[in-house]
Amino acid sequence: MTAKHPSCRAIEVDLVVTATGDAESRSAERVHRHLDGCxxxxxxxxxxxxxxxxxxxxxxxxxxxxxxxxxxGLESRLADLRQRRVAYRIFPSPLGHILVGRSEHGIALVExxxxxxxxxxxxxxxxxxxxxxEGGPELxxxxxxxxxxxxxxxxxxxxxxxxxxxxSDFSRKVLQATAAIPYGAVAxxxxxxxxxxxxxxxxxxxxxLRWNPLPIVVPCHRxxxxxxxxxxxxxxxxxxxxxxxxxxxxxxxxxxxxxxxxRDAMYALDEGEVAYxxxxxxxxxxxxxxxxxxxxxxxxxxxRGLRPCTDCRPxxxxxxxx
Amino acid sequence: MGLAPFETVVxxxxxxxxxxxxxxxxxxxxxxxxxxxxxxxxxxxxESLGDGANVRAWLFTIATNLARNYFRSxxxxxxxxxxxxxxxxxxxxxxxxxxxxxxETRVLVERVVDGLPLKxxxxxxxxxxxxxxxxxxxxxLKCSPESARAHVFQALKKIRLGLNGHELPMMESVR
Numbered sequence: 164m165t166a167k168h169p170s171c172r173a174i175e176v177d178l179v180v181t182a183t184g185d186a187e188s189r190s191a192e193r194v195h196r197h198l199d200g201c202x203x204x205x206x207x208x209x210x211x212x213x214x215x216x217x218x219x220x221x222x223x224x225x226x227x228x229x230x231x232x233x234x235x236g237l238e239s240r241l242a243d244l245r246q247r248r249v250a251y252r253i254f255p256s257p258l259g260h261i262l263v264g265r266s267e268h269g270i271a272l273v274e275x276x277x278x279x280x281x282x283x284x285x286x287x288x289x290x291x292x293x294x295x296x297e298g299g300p301e302l303x304x305x306x307x308x309x310x311x312x313x314x315x316x317x318x319x320x321x322x323x324x325x326x327x328x329x330x331s332d333f334s335r336k337v338l339q340a341t342a343a344i345p346y347g348a349v350a351x352x353x354x355x356x357x358x359x360x361x362x363x364x365x366x367x368x369x370x371x372l373r374w375n376p377l378p379i380v381v382p383c384h385r386x387x388x389x390x391x392x393x394x395x396x397x398x399x400x401x402x403x404x405x406x407x408x409x410x411x412x413x414x415x416x417x418x419x420x421x422x423x424x425x426r427d428a429m430y431a432l433d434e435g436e437v438a439y440x441x442x443x444x445x446x447x448x449x450x451x452x453x454x455x456x457x458x459x460x461x462x463x464x465x466x467r468g469l470r471p472c473t474d475c476r477p478x479x480x481x482x483x484x485x
Numbered sequence: 486m487g488l489a490p491f492e493t494v495v496x497x498x499x500x501x502x503x504x505x506x507x508x509x510x511x512x513x514x515x516x517x518x519x520x521x522x523x524x525x526x527x528x529x530x531x532e533s534l535g536d537g538a539n540v541r542a543w544l545f546t547i548a549t550n551l552a553r554n555y556f557r558s559x560x561x562x563x564x565x566x567x568x569x570x571x572x573x574x575x576x577x578x579x580x581x582x583x584x585x586x587x588x589e590t591r592v593l594v595e596r597v598v599d600g601l602p603l604k605x606x607x608x609x610x611x612x613x614x615x616x617x618x619x620x621x622x623x624x625x626l627k628c629s630p631e632s633a634r635a636h637v638f639q640a641l642k643k644i645r646l647g648l649n650g651h652e653l654p655m656m657e658s659v660r
Contacts, residue, residue, distance in 0.1 A: 179641055185612075185634075213653040214644050217590045218613045221598065223508040225516070233517040234499050237524050241495070244528060299532045 170197065171204050178204060182211035250298035251287055253280065254306045257313055258403050262287060263305050265298065269323035270305070272376050275397060290328070309379065315410040318346045320380045328376040333364075337371040344385045344456065347411045347463030349424055351389045353453035357434070362453075373398065384408060389452040391423045412459035429457040430464055430477055439464040441482065444475035491531050495524055498541055501615070502548050508610055509552050511599075519555060523548040542621035549607055549625040556603055586654045597647035601640055604628070608636035 167175075174197050177190040186194070198205045249271050251264040262285045264272035276284040287295045311317035329335045340358045344350050350358075356368045372383040378397055384407040388394040393415075396404035405415060405422045414425040427442045434454040439461075440447050447455070458464040461471070461481060471478040502523055507516035526547050534543065598606060604626055611617045611625060612633075619630040619637075626633060 176638065179638060179645075183613075183641055185637070210648065210653055211641065211645060213590070214594065214641060214648065215613070217587065217594045217654070218598070218609070218641075218644065220587070220591060221508065221595060222614045223504045225504055225507050225513060229513045229517070230500050230503050233503055233520055234495070236517065237495065237499065237521045240521060240525060241491075241528060244525065250532060294529070296529055297533055 168201075171201060174204070178208055179211055182208045183215040244294055247292055247294045248296055249287060249293055250296050250302060251282065251285070252298045252302035252306055253282070253285075254310075255280075256310055258406065260284070261309065263302065263309065264295070265302060265305065266325045266327070268325035268327070270377065270380060271325040271328050273309075273378050273380055274376075275378065275400060275403065293328075312379065313407070313410065322380055324377060324380065330371075330374060333359075333361075333367065334371040334374070337368050338375060338377065338381045338383075341372065341375075341383050341386060342381045344382055345458075345463060345467045346382075347413065347459040348456050348467075349385045349387050349408070349413060350456045351452040352386055352394075353389050353451070354434075354456070355386055357453060369395070379407070382407075385411075387424060387452070391426055391452060392418060392421045393423070394421065412463070413457075414459065424457060426452075426457065428482060429459060430461065430482065432456040432458065432464065432469060437469060438472040439469045439477060440472040441475040441477045441480065444472055491528055494527065494531075494540055494544075498544050499524065501541075502544055505545065505548055505610065505615060506552060508614060509607070510555065515555065519548065519551050522551055526551075539621065542617060542624065545611060545615065545617060545621065546625040549611070552607070553603065583654055586652065590648065590651065590654055593648055593651060594644055597644045598640070601643060605636045605640040605643075608633050609640035612637045 174194060177186060177194050178197075180186040181191045181194040194208070198208055245267060247266075249264040249266045251262055251272070253260055253262045253276065255261075258275060259278070260276040260280045262272065262274045262276055262282075263270065264274075264287055272287055274285055274287070279285070282288045282295060282297075285295075287293060305322070308317060308320055308322075312320055326335050326338070329338060336359045337355060340355050343358075352368050352372070353362070353365045355372075356362050356365045359368075361367070368386075372386055373395070375381055375383045375397070378384070384396060384404045393401055393404050393408075395401060401421065408415060408424075414428040415422040416425055417423075427448070429442060430439045431442055431444075431447050431450075432439045432455060433447065433450065439458060442448055461477060499520065503516050503520040506519045506523075507513060510516055510519065523544060527544055534540075598609060601609065607626060608622050611622045612619070617625075619633045622633040622637075623630040626636070628636075
């Protein structure tokens with residue numbers, strides 16, 4: 164190439180961007196003034212114009228069928244992903260950080276994160292077939308309701324549940340029977356086993372509850388030992404169980420590294436009955452907890468449609484309030 | 486759950502992202518894979534994308550990252566540029582003679598473009614074939630808008646040099 168005149172060199176960048184439609188009006192004016200007096204640059208300008216035009220013509224025009232096919236493939240993968248997707252939210256609570264996960268079918272996971280505050284502390288990220296995504300503000304309502312519930316300001320969580328993270332049909336039955344234990348009441352592991360028609364599967368019931376993917380909302384904290392002791396909760400979180408039960412008004416006393424429900428401070432419902440009794444009614448006081456549901460208050464019993472026993476008349480002789 | 490709007494994102498942008506990736510890879514199978522992957526990634530990040538975000542530019546950024554990973558495998562790159570191209574382009578020629586010249590020029594330009602350093606090539610394609618703003622191109626390439634501009638400029642110069650001695654199709658007068 165022959166050496167360029169300095170004024171041509173000085174204007175080269177502006178010339179290229181002007182010819183290819185990328186210049187601001189001031190530099191375009193400068194370029195055009197230069198072109199008026201410079202034939203080689205005029206030619207150069209024309210060539211860049213052509214380059215730009217040809218370049219824009221490089222736009223790919225794919226076969227419409229190929230695009231449609233790719234789109235269809237994408238849609239089906241998205242549908243699959245949506246099925247597996249669980250949007251989660253992690254937030255601090257009086258019980259430590261909690262993760263709540265929701266799929267398109269409902270709430271799929273509630274998890275105590277212990278000392279953790281991120282997804283890494285959760286099993287959600289490690290579950291096979293689950294696509295964990297951080298949820299947006301649409302999960303704030305769940306957080307608010309759960310916090311209210313833990314604080315005692317709310318008595319029910321009217322959430323649609325997605326049971327797919329339960330590990331077996333047996334677990335699901337256990338959890339569904341547990342979900343039927345009302346607010347302010349406790350039943351025993353043996354009692355839950357009886358309710359699902361497997362009275363001897365007490366240990367299996369305890370295991371299923373230990374892996375409850377939906378604690379709090381499926382109230383496994385309301386399931387205790389037949390001795391009246393709390394015995395365990397979510398592995399090693401007995402303190403949380405005690406706390407949740409206390410919020411519901413269940414009377415507890417400390418008992419050797421555990422807590423025990425105070426049976427004679429609670430109303431009792433015998434298996435198969437529709438009337439609740441004072442703890443002193445008939446043989447109630449000596450019945451195994453496998454057959455009883457205990458209520459902290461008359462309100463919690465009557466909220467379930469139970470009526471007072473006509474023999475012991477808990478309505479006339481209520482237990483002293485705590 | 487922000488799901489319905491994502492379907493509109495697919496409807497509005499899938500075809501263009503597919504075209505972009507086909508231009509880069511020259512193979513419809515790769516354009517298919519990479520465009521699907523682009524949207525699956527976008528779907529996963531959709532919830533955390535801010536409200537006022539430029540969705541189109543964001544999709545191009547994801548697609549560009551995937552394309553860069555794709556080209557990182559050198560053998561693929563060679564195959565893409567030597568192999569049979571699935572790319573057809575649109576021409577609107579004034580006359581048969583013009584058309585012939587246009588096609589010849591296009592082949593030359595295509596060859597230069599495919600041989601450009603990757604960043605220049607990506608910047609060039611994003612700017613000239615998809616009219617993205619330099620701001621967005623910079624974000625896609627993880628560089629400043631000025632560098633993006635410089636990449637496009639370098640690309641144009643190289644194409645222009647590649648056409649030295651070649652008779653170009655007639656364009657409308659300089660002014």
